[in-house]
Amino acid sequence: MKHIVVAGGSIAAATAVSTLRAHGWDGRITLVTDEETPPYSRVPLSKGVLSGALDRGSVTLPALPDDVDVHLDTRATALDVQTRTVTLSRGTDLRYDGLIIATGSRPRRLAPDGRQGELVVRTLADAAAINARLRTARSAIVVGAGFLGMEVASTLRATGLAVTVIDRDPPLRRLTGHWLADIVTAAPAETGVDFVLAPRGVTLTGDPVTGVATADGQTLTADVVISAVGDIPNIEWLHNSGLRLAEGVVVDPWCQAAPSVVAAGDVATRQIRPDLYRRTPHWTNAVLQGRLAALNLLGVREPYAPDHYFWTEQFGLNIKIAGELPLQGTPILLEGDPSSRSLLAQWHRAGRPVAAATVNLPLPIVRLKRLATVAVERS
Amino acid sequence: MKIETNRAACEGHGLCEQTAPDIYALDEQGYVYVRVPEIPPGLEASAEAGARVCPVAALQVRR
Numbered sequence: 448m449k450h451i452v453v454a455g456g457s458i459a460a461a462t463a464v465s466t467l468r469a470h471g472w473d474g475r476i477t478l479v480t481d482e483e484t485p486p487y488s489r490v491p492l493s494k495g496v497l498s499g500a501l502d503r504g505s506v507t508l509p510a511l512p513d514d515v516d517v518h519l520d521t522r523a524t525a526l527d528v529q530t531r532t533v534t535l536s537r538g539t540d541l542r543y544d545g546l547i548i549a550t551g552s553r554p555r556r557l558a559p560d561g562r563q564g565e566l567v568v569r570t571l572a573d574a575a576a577i578n579a580r581l582r583t584a585r586s587a588i589v590v591g592a593g594f595l596g597m598e599v600a601s602t603l604r605a606t607g608l609a610v611t612v613i614d615r616d617p618p619l620r621r622l623t624g625h626w627l628a629d630i631v632t633a634a635p636a637e638t639g640v641d642f643v644l645a646p647r648g649v650t651l652t653g654d655p656v657t658g659v660a661t662a663d664g665q666t667l668t669a670d671v672v673i674s675a676v677g678d679i680p681n682i683e684w685l686h687n688s689g690l691r692l693a694e695g696v697v698v699d700p701w702c703q704a705a706p707s708v709v710a711a712g713d714v715a716t717r718q719i720r721p722d723l724y725r726r727t728p729h730w731t732n733a734v735l736q737g738r739l740a741a742l743n744l745l746g747v748r749e750p751y752a753p754d755h756y757f758w759t760e761q762f763g764l765n766i767k768i769a770g771e772l773p774l775q776g777t778p779i780l781l782e783g784d785p786s787s788r789s790l791l792a793q794w795h796r797a798g799r800p801v802a803a804a805t806v807n808l809p810l811p812i813v814r815l816k817r818l819a820t821v822a823v824e825r826s
Numbered sequence: 827m828k829i830e831t832n833r834a835a836c837e838g839h840g841l842c843e844q845t846a847p848d849i850y851a852l853d854e855q856g857y858v859y860v861r862v863p864e865i866p867p868g869l870e871a872s873a874e875a876g877a878r879v880c881p882v883a884a885l886q887v888r889r
């Protein structure tokens with residue numbers, strides 16, 4: 448294998464490149480990304496970058512090795528696995544010996560195509576666009592009360608905006624279950640964020656967008672309207688490739704999609720059951736899959752096993768969760784207590800530990816992950 | 827090569843240690859420290875790989 452092409456430029460792609468070199472592979476690497484910047488962390492985009500507390504430099508990851516040929520502002524537009532060719536939006540097509548697909552995903556939008564003004568948080572440019580509006584904006588609506596939506600709400604509230612969060616379900620509950628969601632949402636209630644429940648969904652109003660209307664007839668307006676309603680994998684360029692697609696590039700336990708083609712990160716999906724596929728669009732998983740995809744491309748057969756680890760920071764709470772989401776039922780409290788908002792808790796199913804979480808409590812991550820699988824002696 | 831750590835930014839997610847356990851470790855509070863002041867040449871690519879997975883960009887590579 449002489450030439451590996453990496454399609455995509457975020458953390459799965461960067462980790463795959465790092466892994467190829469750390470493993471001693473010294474062939475030619477070409478990375479193609481539609482972004483205008485080399486790899487950066489998206490994690491602070493909903494936090495310090497949005498508020499302006501952090502500048503671009505503080506999210507920039509260490510540069511890729513000098514000998515990697517990076518094409519910025521360039522999109523992979525088609526794949527031919529027979530001739531092993533990736534077509535680009537500009538420049539010469541690339542022939543590869545090995546291909547790593549890490550084209551990620553993009554935010555799901557609620558407004559119809561062509562409607563202006565719906566804001567999202569995915570890229571540096573997205574965060575900068577919202578930040579630019581903060582100079583004059585007084586109010587914000589955030590659609591979606593998952594981790595991202597709640598982080599955005601927290602950040603905007605801290606900058607002084609009046610913030611309304613709207614979702615079909617109570618905040619975070621789909622992800623963390625009642626128990627943890629109730630503890631977390633006690634904090635935003637105190638900081639003055641309004642929650643609106645819209646069980647039958649919302650549509651965005653205005654062009655440019657200036658508000659939302661619920662299916663139950665309630666209307667709300669704000670200076671900025673931000674959607675945080677999930678993501679859509681970037682697979683359109685693969686539609687005629689012959690690769691198996693199921694709302695993502697279907698990969699086997701070795702991150703392989705086809706001979707000499709692997710996929711990693713938000714774009715990759717795994718078959719859980721005959722009728723069920725699952726993407727895991729989180730930082731930890733992108734790192735894990737990026738590494739395994741690169742190793743397996745090099746012939747180091749290492750199977751994927753999910754590393755269920757998630758974190759969020761919002762309303763002054765640092766929350767870390769080990770274990771598969773959603774969390775279900777009432778956990779056992781191992782340290783701290785909900786009223787102090789500093790705690791360690793462990794969830795069980797059928798008498799066995801399945802998840803553990805800390806809120807504002809420093810604990811080495813290895814211990815947290817162990818608590819998600821191993822029972823502790825209770826004193 | 828040296829790795830510069832921003833301990834104030836570190837949130838203890840441990841991805842650096844998972845990626846390059848020869849270079850990075852977490853202390854008893856769960857925050858990063860670099861095991862070796864000067865990265866040996868054979869481990870430079872690994873040290874860079876570990877720095878590059880930090881979600882808060884708390885690790886910088888200095889040559």
